[in-house]
Each structure stands twice: as C-alpha cells, then as structure tokens.
Amino acid sequence: MKVRTRFAPSPTGPLHMGNARTALFNFLFARKEGGVFVVRIEDTDKERSSKAWEQDLFSNLQWLGLEWDEGPMGGGSGEKGKYGPYRQSERTEIYKGYLEKLLKEKKAYWCFCQPEELEAQHQDQASRGEAPHYTGKCRALTKEQKERNLKEGKPAVVRFILEPKKITFKDLIRGEITFDTSLSGDIVIAKDLQTPLYNFTVVVDDHIMQITHVIRGEDHIANTPKQMLLQEALGFPSKLQYAHIPLVLAEDRTKLSKRHGDNSTTRFKKEGYLPEAVINFLVLLGWNPGDEREIFSLQQLQKEFSLERVHKGGAVFNLKRLDWINGFYLRQKDKKALALLAIPFLKEAGLLEENGNDKQKKFFLRIQKSQPYTIKKTGEGIGLEFLAEVVALYQERLRKLSEFPELADFFFKKDLEYPKELLRWKDITEEELLSSLTKSEELLSFVEEGHWNKKTLEQILLKQAEAMKDRGTLLWPLRVALTGKKASAGPFEVAAVLGKEKTLQRVKQAKAKLQ
Ligand code: GLU
Secondary structure, rough: OOOEEEOOOOOOOEEEHHHHHHHHHHHHHHHHHOOOOEEOEEOEEEEEEEHHHHHHHHHHHHHHHOOOOEEOOOOOEEEEOOOOOOEEEHOOHHHHHHHHHHHHHOOOOEEOHHHHHHHHHHHHHHHHOOOOOOOOHHOHHHHOOOOOOHHHHOOOOEEEOOOOEEEEEEEEEOOOEEEHHHHHOOOEEEEEEEEEEEHHHHHHHHHOOOOEEEEEEEHHOOHHHHHHHHHHHOOOOOOOOEEEEEEOOOOOOEEOHHHHHOOOOHHHHHOOHHHHHHHHHHHOOOOOOOOOOOOOHHHHHHHHHOOHHEEEEEEOOOOOHHHHHHHHHHOOOOOHHHOOOOOOOOHHHHOOOEOOOHHHHHHHOOOOOOEEEEEOOOOOOHHHHHHHHHHHHHHHOOHHHHHHHHHHHHHHHOOOOOHHHHOOOOOHHHHHHHHHHHHHHHHHOOHHHHHOOOHHHHHHHHHHHHHHOOOOOHHHHHHHHHHOOOOOOOHHHHHHHHHHHHHHHHHHHHHHHHO
C-alpha cells in the first residue's frame, strides 16, 4: 500500500516553527517511502480561521521547499489530488452524511445540556476528585423529548457515545499506548449538522483521503483513542498508523509557545535565516541521524529520514544552534549569491535602492558590469560586484542576514558619524593620533589605483605598523576612520573594497575631526 501522509494545519495563526516541523516530518516520511504528501486545511473553526493565515501557511511551506502532492494549489483557487476538496470548510456536506449516519445508528445523540449546567457538573465532579466528564444525561432522552426539543429550537450539540473500554495502539515512536475511555464522557463531535468538530472531521478525512500514517504533535495523543473509536463506529477499517512526535520545548523546558516570543516561520524568514538552515534545524528537533553529523540538506533527508530515529523526549528549540547552522549555510554561498540574498535587507534598512523593473534588473545582472543598484544616501550607482565584495567581508562571521546592514552600513554612507574619541588607540596623545592618520594618508596616496587591493595595502601598512612600537597605533585609527565603528572588518579589507578615493576622503574627514 502506498504511504500517504498529511499535514493538517488550522489556519488560525501564522505557521509556527513547531508546525513547520510537523509538516517537514510528514513530507520527509512520504518522500522516503515513495509516498504522497497531502496538505489539508482544517478550517472548521470559522471564527478563528482566515484566508490570510492560510496564505501564510502556503507561502512558508513553499519557501521551505515542502512541495505537497495533494492539497489546495499554492493557496489560490484550484487544487491538486483526487480526494478533495482539501479544505474542511468545503466538505460540510460530506461530514453531514456521516453525522446523520451516526445519529441514525444511535452511536451519537443530540445533547441539550447547556454550558452553565455542564460547568456546574464539572465543578461538582472536580470537588469529588473526579476528572470532569459528561454524565451522559441526554443519552437517556426519549425520542419524543428529543424531537420536541429540536422542534422548539433548543440549542443542541451532537455527542458521540464513547464506549468505556481500554484502547491500545502501537505508536511508531512511543510504542504501545493504552487509554481507558471510561474516564472520559461522551464527546461533542458537532455543534450542529453544519458545524462538525475536529475529532470527527479528522477521522472522516483521514479515511476518505486514504491516509496511512498520522504524524503529528504529541499534544494530540489523547485524541487518538477518541478518533479510533469514531473510526470503528463509522465502519472505517483501522489501518492508520500513528506517530506522535515530541513536543518542541523552549530553553526553559516548557512547551514552546507565544509566551516565549514570536515563533512564526515568517519571523525567521524575515530575520534572514535561509530555508535550508531552517529545514536542517527543524529536522534535528526530534530526529537524529544516529551519528555525529549535524548538516543535512532536504534532498539528503528524503533518503535518510526515518521515524525509528525520532525520539520521545521533548526537543529543545535552541536559537544558538539555529544561528550556527545558518552561519554554516551562509558560508557555503557564493559571494554573489549571498549579495543577492542580502539586498532585501539593505533595502529594508534604507541603505540601497534597486533601479529599474525586474526585467531590466535581470538584464543588468546578466551584463554584469552595469549598476542596477543605487546607494540611497550618496546617489551612487553600484553593481553586484561591489555588493559581493562587501558581503564577503562578513561572510565568515554572519549568523543571519538581518545582521548585515548594521555591520556594513558604513559602505553605504556619505559621512560617518562617530565620536572622535573612538579614533584613539589606547592612551596615545592627540598629536600621535593625528600623525598616525597622516602617515596612513601618505602611504595610501602613493598606492596606484591598479594596485589597490587588500594584499598590497596590507603589505604597505603592516610594514609601517610593525615599525612602530604598537601596530594598533597605526591600524586602529585608520580602521575607525574608514568604518566609524568600534568593531568591524580589518582596515586592509575595508580600504580595498572602499577604493582609493573614498578611503583617502575618510582619512581626511577623521583628521578634520581632530583639528
Ligand atoms: N488541525 C490539527 C492541528 O492543527 C491537526 C491535528 C492532526 O494532525 O490530527 O493541530
């Protein structure tokens, strides 16, 4: 039988990282087994579901490269797959048929108990040390009573009779799990015939959509026995296999939630984490390869992933690890590719503008030499080459792209603002400082444009610096003059990328601050 997995999010909020991991595990397991990955939108909660959140889901799945075989198409109209519609809100009639079947077969019944009454009951049970559950009161209503109530339009819900028994299933990650359903009362499966609820719709859909493996968060374990009893009641063969994946925990080892800050996938995308890094990070939240390796591509994971290697214990969401993984992928990039990735962040920071429309831009990039970008503050046109040189300076230390504008902003400014004290190396006097900058200026002005590169600059400046009793005396003021920063890339690299004219101009500006 062909493996069919499903990712069944509710579009009631952004796709958070925990859910993205559930999607990933379903995707990987399907791919590994040569199966089918289905995306089903569980939007039965009409008030809380929205198209905007649905769009957020789809665009993030696409960004991560988790292509689905069946489901709504990219969120727009239309869908792929023969078991649709893949949005629960479009399947009301299907559910209605099954609800009516259960009611007719007396496996479910109308319940007219009101919230206040139920609340009082629950409190009473709690005071006796019992777990709150429904007593089954409306099960005993006569046919006449029930019909009268319905005719009078009394608010009612549909309850499913949860036969008290022990249910055991074999979880692919946790092994055998047994539940005693006598502890929970009959469950509500629909608010009315048009408004079925999660435990019910999920059972109907997993059956109709021929799902073979339910891979979902551990928080759904307690739903499984209910869903299994519903399958039985509906006459669906019980061939579903379950795998409950471990909770994602915050560093404080409690379940990761909004309380710990924004955990949406969009946030990580916006901060400049690469999709391949996010995938790599997410898979390690619960899965391990059984050896020391930490770096995995999506492609590789499709071959290596297995549920046997998913552990039971909670998986801690460690941002430092994500930074480390992201840094690794950033370093793998060719510097032009990295520059292209950094451009949106420079634009966002108000440092760069793109000229022309997309078509022109592609043309500019193809002919390489042109200047498809403008430095906003100076109006200067620049090419990708220049940006590539700038990002290359930070490639080794960058953890995420959003850090880049702040690190490199001095390349995109006309005048640098910094306190003149920053220029001072240790306790050198103002005169020594001035003469250090003058020395740099002198040496640099002799370098011909054609030889203006890191190597030459390093040779010349280092030679001079080593001749002084402390090389910082020459190199620190120069670096600050060029960058305006306490910490930055080194003076040779920066000068090489800035070019002769700007370098000399900045040294002059620094000197002017002292005079
Ligand atoms: N809609 C459910 C959720 O978002 C899916 C649960 C399941 O996979 O069965 O939590």
